[in-house]
Amino acid sequence: MVTKLPSSSGPKPSGQQPGCDTSDLIQVHRIFRWLYNELPGLIRGVDDGDVDRASVVGDYAHMDFFGLHLHHEGEDLVLWDRLTERSPGCAAHVDQMKAQHAQVAAQLADVEPLLEQWRTHADAPTRDRLAAGVEHLRDTLFGHLAPEEEHIMPVAGSVLTQSEWDEMGEHARTGLQKSRKELPRDVMALQLGLMLETVPADERPEWMKANLPAPVRLLYSLLLKRRYENAMSELYEGRPVPPIP
Numbered sequence: 001m002v003t004k005l006p007s008s009s010g011p012k013p014s015g016q017q018p019g020c021d022t023s024d025l026i027q028v029h030r031i032f033r034w035l036y037n038e039l040p041g042l043i044r045g046v047d048d049g050d051v052d053r054a055s056v057v058g059d060y061a062h063m064d065f066f067g068l069h070l071h072h073e074g075e076d077l078v079l080w081d082r083l084t085e086r087s088p089g090c091a092a093h094v095d096q097m098k099a100q101h102a103q104v105a106a107q108l109a110d111v112e113p114l115l116e117q118w119r120t121h122a123d124a125p126t127r128d129r130l131a132a133g134v135e136h137l138r139d140t141l142f143g144h145l146a147p148e149e150e151h152i153m154p155v156a157g158s159v160l161t162q163s164e165w166d167e168m169g170e171h172a173r174t175g176l177q178k179s180r181k182e183l184p185r186d187v188m189a190l191q192l193g194l195m196l197e198t199v200p201a202d203e204r205p206e207w208m209k210a211n212l213p214a215p216v217r218l219l220y221s222l223l224l225k226r227r228y229e230n231a232m233s234e235l236y237e238g239r240p241v242p243p244i245p
Contacts, residue, residue: 016161018086022153024169027198028071029145034194034244035064036138042235043131048124058119059184060235061134065108065115066183067191068141072101074171078164079156086159093151100144107137186231192220193228197244 039061046053080094111133118126156165176187192212199207208217232241 016163018159018161020157020160020162020165022157022165025153026149027195029149030198030244031194032068032071032141033145034242035067036134036141038242039064040131040135040138043118043127043134046122046127048127049122051120051122054119054122054127056234058115061115063183063187063190065112066179068104069108070172070175071168072104073175074168076101077171078167079152079160082160082164083152083155087155090151090155093147093155097144097148097152100140100147103140104137104144107133107140111137186227189224189227190231192216192224193232194244 042057043061046057075097080098083090084094111130114126114130114133118130176183176191180187196204196208208220212220235241
């Protein structure tokens, strides 16, 4: 179901000037490209009737679907009305983004019931329908990401304040917190681990210092890093994890 979100237009926050760093969206898009490239093969790699393995891959797929819903909801809430109001020349591209979000939402609505059916029975026909549906979703999503990077990010970077742009990250964090009981316990480790995978290894300490509070950095080093590595090892059954391009 596509829910109409409240308008995000309105005056800029008091005392703040337009102009923001939008580079975190590139990181998020790289993760989505990697996730949805990997997912069909992971699904097809589950043997007919292997309910235990289907549960592992199914948890991962559920997190992928949830993350995409949440990400697009944040963009719908934060970006479109403000961009149209402050840069009317961007309206056609905003309309394109809205239409593509609706396509993605419709295709998610097609694959999510298949996922639940497959997790229960692990039957080959449902597995193959689910994998094909995810490939269709992937192709639609990939056709959306590049135009967003080309046409939306530069405008957002020039007309939104940093605090407005950061509302998307806050929306994602709030959504994860509200849904934490419905998601596997490793979701925070996976989210942070995947973000770090987009950063060159020699730059990660500085990135973490600049982007994560000290308690989160400590939690990652003591617990979440190990959980992320264990989750990836389970997902790939001990095989090397393909790097995020």
